[in-house]
Structure formats: C-alpha cells, structure tokens
Amino acid sequence: MADASSPPRAFNNCTACHAAEAGQYGVGPHLAGIVGRTAGGVEGANYSAALASSGIVWDEDTLVRYLVNPNAVVPGGSMPATGLDEAEARGVVDYLNTL
Ligand code: HEC
DSSP: OOOTTSOOGGGGGTTTTOOSSTTOOSSSOOOTTOTTOBTTOSTTOOOOHHHHTSOOBOOHHHHHHHHHOHHHHSTTOSOOOOOOOHHHHHHHHHHHTTO
C-alpha cells in the first residue's frame, strides 16, 4: 500500500499550477491545509472574483465536485477542468487531507 502522504498519480494533473507546500506560488494557490479552509484563503494568491466571493468552505465532498467539474462549483472561476473522474478526485482529496 502507498504511503498515506505520498501523492496519488492523479495529483500530477495539479502540480503544473499548484504546490503542496505553504508559501509556494504557482499559477494557482498552494494547497497546504486546503481541506476545511474557506475558498480564496491564501494570502497573495491570484483568485478570480467568482471564487474569492463564493463563500465556499472546502469540505471533502465539495472538493471532489470541484475537481471533477470546477465550473459547476465556481461558475466563472479561473481553474480549468482537471480531467479527473470522481474516483481519481477522491484519491487526490484523501491526499490533500494529509497536507
Ligand atoms: C492550469 C492550472 C491549474 C491546474 C492544472 C489545477 N488548478 Fe486548481 N486552481 C487554479 C487556479 C488559477 C485557481 C484559482 C481559481 C479561481 O480563483 O477561480 C485554482 C484553485 C484551486 C482550488 C481552490 C483553492 C482555494 O484556496 O480556494 C483548489 C482546491 C484547487 N485549485 C485544487 C486543484 C487540484 C487538486 C488540481 C489537480 C487535480 C488542480 N487544482 C489543478 C489552477 C489550476
């Protein structure tokens, strides 16, 4: 079995734009501590108005839905589709939970 904190393969679809460590900036905000945080909470990240004003709190189910279809959860947001199916998104969210 894989180490609980090692990223699943599907996380490769994220790393072009997101870092897993706090304090690192890519095209998107870092993802450390994302589970349970309010959307748009990373200081200095370049968020769309749609996401920043969404009021979403990132619980696991909302994250899975967002990763499968960003535009369905944050209409007008700036994250493009990730290409993940629901099972892959679950695996990624399980990993995000360890960050
Ligand atoms: C092409 C670049 C890109 C890819 C690939 C990408 N994202 Fe994003 N992501 C963004 C951008 C840009 C935002 C900010 C969206 C906005 O402000 O509307 C974002 C926002 C997010 C947020 C909300 C963060 C917050 O602080 O509210 C999460 C969670 C997230 N992405 C997770 C992922 C995961 C997990 C993957 C891989 C499955 C992924 N993203 C793939 C660019 C990307």
